[in-house]
Amino acid sequence: MTELAQTPIVVAVDGPAGSGKSSVSKATARRLGWAYLDTGAAYRALSWYVVQRRLDPTDSAAVIDALPDFDYRIGTDPSGEDPANTGVFVGDHDVTDAIREPDVTAVVSAIARVPEVRAFLTQLFRDIVRRSGKPGVVVEGRDITTVVFPDAPVRILLTADESVRIARRSAELIGHSAAHVGEALLRRDAADSRVVDFMNAADGVTTVDSTDLDFDQTVDAVIQVVQKETHV
Numbered sequence: 067m068t069e070l071a072q073t074p075i076v077v078a079v080d081g082p083a084g085s086g087k088s089s090v091s092k093a094t095a096r097r098l099g100w101a102y103l104d105t106g107a108a109y110r111a112l113s114w115y116v117v118q119r120r121l122d123p124t125d126s127a128a129v130i131d132a133l134p135d136f137d138y139r140i141g142t143d144p145s146g147e148d149p150a151n152t153g154v155f156v157g158d159h160d161v162t163d164a165i166r167e168p169d170v171t172a173v174v175s176a177i178a179r180v181p182e183v184r185a186f187l188t189q190l191f192r193d194i195v196r197r198s199g200k201p202g203v204v205v206e207g208r209d210i211t212t213v214v215f216p217d218a219p220v221r222i223l224l225t226a227d228e229s230v231r232i233a234r235r236s237a238e239l240i241g242h243s244a245a246h247v248g249e250a251l252l253r254r255d256a257a258d259s260r261v262v263d264f265m266n267a268a269d270g271v272t273t274v275d276s277t278d279l280d281f282d283q284t285v286d287a288v289i290q291v292v293q294k295e296t297h298v
Contacts, residue, residue: 074101075202075296076195076218078210079288084231085224086276086284091206093285095144098298101200102144105207105214107154108187110165111138113174115156123173130182138190142198178208188214202298211271220295221271222288230277 077100079091088104095102113123115136121128141152153162164170177183191214195203205214211221226234272291276284292298 074195074198074200075220075298076215077202077204077220077222077288077292078215078218079204079206079222079224080208080211080271081224082231084234085226086234086281087206087224089281090224090276090284090288091204092144093281094288094292095202095204097285097289098202098204098292099200100144100202100204101142101195101198103142103191103194103198103203103205104140105187105191105205105210107140107165108138108190109174109178109183110170111140111154111156111161112136112183112187113170113177114161114165114167116177117169117173123176126180126182129177129180133183133186140194142194142200142203144204184209184213202296220292222291223271223273224284224288225273225275227277 077091077094079087081087088106091104092102112129112133116123116129116132119132121132123129137157139155141148141150141154143151146152153160154165155161191205195205195215205218207214211218211223215221272295274284274287274291276287279287
């Protein structure tokens with residue numbers, strides 16, 4: 067493995083629910099020809115694993131005991147053109163769709179609040195990035211800019227006004243009322259905010275506010291930050 071592959075440039079993207087972290091980060095990675103890592107998928111995959119093993123998600127000790135056997139793998143190809151490097155797996159199980167099921171979503175926050183879980187997955191994320199084989203990796207999720215990669219050369223807080231975030235999420239979830247989507251979004255932010263601060267940019271973190279930007283303009287804004295900080 068080359069030295070370049072061992073030390074990729076990390077673009078850390080944080081932000082509240084509905085801010086577009088996943089879609090914008092993936093598009094940014096695709097345009098740069100870099101890898102993309104969705105860290106939230108690992109918390110969901112672990113939640114799926116806990117549900118499958120019929121463990122109590124509120125029993126921190128039981129969840130911690132399950133960590134050594136959590137065989138996790140995630141694809142980092144943002145284009146989706148490499149079948150061997152796409153999807154989310156736990157052991158031999160393709161859980162790409164299963165981790166979005168309601169029974170999994172319902173327990174994610176409880177599991178993510180366990181400090182030992184966060185420490186375990188943080189190390190896992192760093193290992194995935196180091197092995198990416200790409201010159202750079204766009205990493206998105208909670209506390210990415212402050213805990214997982216606090217020394218990343220590019221750290222971005224992607225945000226938007228609450229009403230805009232709710233409207234965007236409502237457009238994604240056909241068949242759900244704006245009121246229902248808004249309630250779920252705010253509930254998730256409230257639960258996650260007990261663990262991490264993703265609403266305020268830490269020192270050295272650049273805020274990209276997409277309230278008045280469309281999707282392509284938001285991606286352009288993120289890439290401008292990357293180019294300014296890394297000269298790529």
